[in-house]
Amino acid sequence: MKSGSTxxxxxxxxxxxxxxxxxDEKLVIGLTGGIGSGKSTVAQMFAEYGVAIIDSDLxxxxxxxxxxxxxxxxHTTFGNAYLDESGALNRxxxxxxxxxxxxxxxxxxxxxxxxxRAQMQEALRTQSTFPAHSQHAAPYLMLVVPLLFTATGFRExxxxxxxxxxxEDIQIARVINRDGLDEQTIRRIMAAQTPxxxxxxxxxxxxxxxGTLTALQILVQQQHQLYLNVCQxxxxxxxAKK
Ligand code: ATP
Numbered sequence: 001m002k003s004g005s006t007x008x009x010x011x012x013x014x015x016x017x018x019x020x021x022x023x024d025e026k027l028v029i030g031l032t033g034g035i036g037s038g039k040s041t042v043a044q045m046f047a048e049y050g051v052a053i054i055d056s057d058l059x060x061x062x063x064x065x066x067x068x069x070x071x072x073x074x075h076t077t078f079g080n081a082y083l084d085e086s087g088a089l090n091r092x093x094x095x096x097x098x099x100x101x102x103x104x105x106x107x108x109x110x111x112x113x114x115x116x117r118a119q120m121q122e123a124l125r126t127q128s129t130f131p132a133h134s135q136h137a138a139p140y141l142m143l144v145v146p147l148l149f150t151a152t153g154f155r156e157x158x159x160x161x162x163x164x165x166x167x168e169d170i171q172i173a174r175v176i177n178r179d180g181l182d183e184q185t186i187r188r189i190m191a192a193q194t195p196x197x198x199x200x201x202x203x204x205x206x207x208x209x210x211g212t213l214t215a216l217q218i219l220v221q222q223q224h225q226l227y228l229n230v231c232q233x234x235x236x237x238x239x240a241k242k
Contacts, residue, residue, distance in 0.1 A: 021159045026128045027140035027231050030158030032148035034196055035189050036175035037164045038209040038216065043144050045220040052138035054123045056145045056154075059116045064089035073111045078104070099188065113151050120157060140231050149202050150194045162223065163203035165196065166210050 021027055031046075033039045043053045063070040066087045074082060074089060082097070084090040098105035120143055130137040145154050148161060155161065166174075168190075175186050190196075200206065205226075207219045 021230060023231065025159075026124075026138075027227060028124060028158045029140060029142045029227060030148045030155060030161040031142050031144045031164065032146060032161060032194075032199060032203070033164035034171060034193050034199070035146070035186065036171050036178065037166050038174075038207075039144055039146070039164050041213070041216065042164050042207060042209070042220055043142060045217055046142055046224060049224050050138050051224070052127045052141045054120055054127075054141065054143050056116050056120065056143070056147075059119045060112055063112060063115050063119075064091075069115055070111055074108070077107055077111065099192075105192075109151070113153075117153050117157070120154075124157065140227055147194065149199060160204040161202065162205045162207065163199050164207050164209050165200060166208065168196070170210055 031039055031043060040055075043055065047053050062068055064074070065071075068088070071083070071087065071089070078094070078097075082090050082094050094108065098108055124141060124143075127138060127141050142162075143154070143158055145151070148154050148158075171190075172183055172186050175181060176183065181189075205223060207216070207223060209216055209219075
């Protein structure tokens with residue numbers, strides 16, 4: 001893949017379910033990528049163009065706050081040891097457990113993923129009901145989901161997928177810089193994620209994030225224009241509403 005290139009030519013020639021996108025719908029993009037690849041940074045840049053961002057990590061945080069919808073099930077499954085004094089999920093404790101216990105990771109995902117998916121569907125419904133002229137109306141919607149290609153039922157929520165990718169050494173350096181984690185821990189997290197090669201194969205579009213933030217901004221702007229072109233495409237005759 002050439003640095004900074006998107007995977008498919010721009011314009012009408014867009015792969016993925018975008019071919020089935022009807023202009024009366026809201027276009028939904030699924031954004032993914034490995035740890036520290038730049039998903040949040042890219043999502044923020046799209047948000048500046050008015051794109052509505054629905055972030056699975058933020059939803060997961062809400063679900064696991066005090067009184068969150070996942071807390072009762074987490075308590076029943078894992079016990080008091082995984083809640084902190086306030087009754088919220090004890091993230092550090094849980095992270096350590098799921099690192100070393102794959103069955104526990106599956107149990108946690110079985111609790112969280114259906115709840116996250118339901119909230120995303122609800123957010124998509126809400127966003128889609130804003131009339132086009134409303135100040136709340138976004139040109140299109142973006143779901144940020146690290147496990148977009150592997151967690152059940154998420155890929156289907158989007159018309160097409162966009163992966164943020166960067167070289168492994170840059171990715172690791174950025175996470176060390178951001179989180180202060182050691183390289184070994186970061187590599188373990190990466191190993192538990194959807195392999196980069198698979199994501200590169202499955203994504204409809206790719207933004208390469210090996211350069212500066214300014215370079216990234218330009219790529220986001222180009223990708224945004226491509227999505228706007230798709231949104232503004234007149235209905236194809238065979239699917240146009242009478
Ligand atoms: P995670 O999967 O852990 O949530 P992420 O994919 O959302 O991570 P970001 O948090 O957006 O990744 O980016 C990781 C770090 O790299 C952040 O500190 C961000 O500011 C920085 N970063 C992202 N892109 C660039 C860039 N092009 N130049 C310099 N720093 C960058």
